[in-house]
Amino acid sequence: MIDQKALAYVNLYAVLGALENLCELVPEASAALTNKKPLSIGFEVKGGPSATITFANGKCRMEQGCSKCNVKLPFSSCEKFNGLIDGTVTPIPSKGFTHIGFLLKDFTKLTDLLNKYLRPSDEDLKDPDIFRINTEMTLNVIGVAIAQLGNQDEICKFSAAHIVDGSVMIAIKDGPAVEIIAKNHRLLCLKKRPEKYRCSMIFDSYQTANDLFGGKVNALACIGTGKVEMHGLMAMLDNVNRILDRVAIYLA
Numbered sequence: 197m198i199d200q201k202a203l204a205y206v207n208l209y210a211v212l213g214a215l216e217n218l219c220e221l222v223p224e225a226s227a228a229l230t231n232k233k234p235l236s237i238g239f240e241v242k243g244g245p246s247a248t249i250t251f252a253n254g255k256c257r258m259e260q261g262c263s264k265c266n267v268k269l270p271f272s273s274c275e276k277f278n279g280l281i282d283g284t285v286t287p288i289p290s291k292g293f294t295h296i297g298f299l300l301k302d303f304t305k306l307t308d309l310l311n312k313y314l315r316p317s318d319e320d321l322k323d324p325d326i327f328r329i330n331t332e333m334t335l336n337v338i339g340v341a342i343a344q345l346g347n348q349d350e351i352c353k354f355s356a357a358h359i360v361d362g363s364v365m366i367a368i369k370d371g372p373a374v375e376i377i378a379k380n381h382r383l384l385c386l387k388k389r390p391e392k393y394r395c396s397m398i399f400d401s402y403q404t405a406n407d408l409f410g411g412k413v414n415a416l417a418c419i420g421t422g423k424v425e426m427h428g429l430m431a432m433l434d435n436v437n438r439i440l441d442r443v444a445i446y447l448a
Contacts, residue, residue: 197445202348204244204274206446207281209258210340211314212239212249217336217387218310219255221329226254228305235298237269238262238291244274251302267292267299321406331406332372338409339366339374339385341443342436346383349446355438357381360429362394364436368405369398376436395428397437411444 218225234252239245240262248262262268268291271277279285289296312320313329314337320326346356359378367373373389399405404423407413415437418424426433 200274201244204241204277205344205348206341208245208247209344210337213258214333214337215256217333225309229254236265237267238265239269241271241277267295331402334409336387342439343383343385346439352439352442355435359435363390365390365393365396367398369400395433398425
């Protein structure tokens, strides 16, 4: 059901990529970055993705590739990298041993916070701030995961092959949005509201979005009651939603 290479792309770009949003939305995460100078960690997965996360001024950003990084974490397979995300593999740096303190302290604290906000307990979700942040971060994770699976998962690639060029907006009404860009049947997600798009899926509230993300309500029922609005090119949205169904399996 799950391709380990596709999962590695989701784990790196969607899950670890959510550290960007965590540092923007959670003051505790920003405060956890104690480095005085910019510091970058590169993740290189054999036969899979590679990316560098740079931490500076209490924020972080992710870029593809890891040719320029202070710390390099190599993984011999996609399965090994996926083990990092599920907590069964401890990586050994091939570069940057002098920054091991940052890995063990600051970076570990950030990933613990990431897990807290992406996988909160039902009790945590009663906190309005955690609820809001979880909803916004999950929207971004899902958007990036749609793009990665559309490019990497064989089932999703079939759906991506039927998506015409253009942008799809997935948004919360009066809230955040992501843009899924299709070009030559390859997908890219930008964590922003697009100026122009060919179709859209809009949740009427944070509550509706969170309930759908958590599998607490049925999407078709929400469309029927008007809690989810769909506009524009329906064939495009249909294929994006087919990929979205697979995202739930990968992020379970």
